[in-house]
Amino acid sequence: MLIDTLLLAAGEIDPLAVDVLYVLLAAGLVTAAFGLIKQSPIPGYLIAGSLIGPSALRFIESAEELTVLGDIAVVLLMFTVGMHLDRSKIGEGLKSLLFVGTFSTLFSAVLIGVIALAFGLGMPAAIGIGLALALSSTAAILRALQARRELTRPYGRLSFGVLIIQDLLVLGVLAAIPLLAAWAGAEAEDGSTPGVLGWAGRIGGAAALIAAAVFVLPRVFGWLTRSIGHDALLVTSAALALGSGVLAWKLGFSPALGAFVTGFILASTPFKYQVSGQLGPLRELFLAVFFTSVGLQLDLAEVAPIWWVVPVGAVLVLACKFVSIGLSAWLAGTAGSVSVQTGFTLSQAGEFSLVVLAFGAAAGLFDVQAEAAAVAVVVATLVVTPSLMALGRTASSLAQGWPVAPWCPADKRLDAAAAAEPAAEVRSPRVIVGGFGPVGRAVADELSAMGARITIIELNTRTVARQSSIGRSIVFGDVTNEEVLHSAGAEHADAVVLTVPDDDATARACRLVRRLAPEARIIARATGLGKAAVARDAGADHVVVEELLTADAMARQSASKLLEWVVAPHAPAPDDRLPAALPDPDEAAI
DSSP, X not given: OHHHHHHHHTSOOOHHHHHHHHHHHHHHHHHHHHHHTTOOSHHHHHHHHHHHSTTTTOSSSOOTTTHHHHHHHHHHHHHHHHHTOOTTTTTSSOHHHHHHHHHHHHHHHHHHHHHHHHTTOOHHHHHHHHHHHTOOOHHHHHHHHHHTTOTTSHHHHHHHHHHHHHHHHHHHHHHHHHHHHHHTTOOOTTSOOOOHHHHHHHHHHHHHHHHHHHHHHHHHXXXXXXXXXXXXXXXXXXXXXXXXXXXXXXXTSOHHHHHHHHHHHHTTSTTHHHHHHHHHHHHHHHHHHHHHHHXXXXXXXXXXXXXXXXXXXXHHHHHHHHHHHHHHHHHTTOOHHHHHHHHHHTOSOOHHHHHHHHHHHHTTSSOHHHHHHHHHHHHHHHHTHHHHHHHXXXXXXXXXXXXXXXXXXXXXXXXXXXXXXXXXXXXXXXXEEEOOSHHXXXXXXXXXXXXXXXXXXXXXXXXXXXXXXXXXXXXXSOTTOHHHHHHTTGGGOSEEEEOOSOHHHHHHHHHHHHHHOTTSEEEEEESSHHHHHHHHHHXXXXXXXXXXXXXXXXXXXXHHHHIIIIIOTTSOOOOTTXXXXXXXXXXXXX
16 A cells, blocks of 8 residues: 555654554544534544455454454443442432333343344344344444434433443343353363453452542542642543453453442542543544454454345344333333334444454354354444434324323333423523632632532542532542543533633633533633733633733722722721722723
8 A cells, every 4th residue: 555655664653553543544534524423433433444454455464463452442441431420329219210211131041042043043142142232332323413403302311321230230241251152162262261260360350459549549539639639630540441451351251341340439429520521532542443444354354254244134123123222111110102213222332342343253252154144234334323313303202192002100211301391390590600718709609609509520539529528519530631520510501600720720621511511601810911801812701810810809909908008007007908899800800
């Protein structure tokens, strides 16, 4: 290829670097193209990988070396997914949701497994295929729901809940793959299979590490933020995600499983949003590499003789999952329209399907042709996901008159809380205060006294712990971190008050808030007139300028002191702690 020739002619360049360049170029073009149509780029990554791979245009001759980068992407993905699952909130009113998520996933796995048996696979492989394809796409669906601002709608809340349950079930699926491989007669890499004592030792070692992590990790992260600063969290978290993956692998488990558990442990600490936001760009980069590398491994030569399996399999998978998810939601008491829309939304296979398939192939559970066909089915279902979601919106309107399950009272319906929330909402202003120093504290106290609902964003761990203990809504993190702003509810805020004494951070936060919440009012703090103009350009509606406030206060206090010391030295001294009158904020703002 021309790029290979030019790069290699320039000197000794590792062929892996050239392959990574091709992958990043393809991923960048896909991201730009799918961004224009406001769709998740994941299907595009898969298609692009298959096109530039060894079975098509052959820009990349072999995908084996790129699988290492893909493995890192999976570890980071599982780590961040684990951090989004707060174990303190999992049991809050989720009995019906647990039923929908668990029953629909297992029902889908059974239906798809039966289909796999019909296509000639053995029982262990069919079960593995069923478990893999029963998982939906967390990344693609959450992106689509957030882009359309439908995450808080009944079907959005239900879809998100089912995805969380599926993410938890990934633990069991990954743990089951080695057992299925042993049932199929596949051997471990060293030619042996672990006995009962071997499995007991592995599980005991994993339990000991988890117990140690529960007590150690929050203290380590707290010490890092107090002694070094929050910037240390990024490097430490990446090392922790990869390290936990390596430890899990050494114990005989999936690296992704170890990273997930570690992220899950951190989910109940105040550091999760900051860490997740910092890892976000790195995770997205590696995910692009992962999905593109999966596309590279799509062996079109293996699929070609049985090409008809892909469209037939994709249709059957979509139908099975639509029925199982929609039926499960209806049985739990969800309205017919919501059940139908949720079924269409979650009917595709997902990124964890690819993880399970790759893990199963490495364990010897699937042969090359079965894995290639299953991956192709996953790609096909992901490609049609945007169309299915649009079809779901149309079908839900046609199902408006469907009756609710008669055994579910109206107040016990799964979507009752979501449906009733807008009507029950109390219209008091929602305000986010960025920073809780002296200025932020004064702003929060004043607005709270007015009846506003305040959420604070603060980087001082002691302040976060103290304010949280007295009942304030406070989030640990940097106000310039999109994940932190999202967790604080920026999309639903009426106003955001930025009190941090950092002009650059204020400008970045203004741009983020304006993108997340176009209708929210932004009040910002700036040190001078020039910085105030920058904040205005970044989206601030009102800027309080320290320079003008200081000028006004200093002029008043200078005049007061001059009167006290020179003009009337024997007159009673005024209170010299504060100016005689507070300046008008509007006079110090632009």
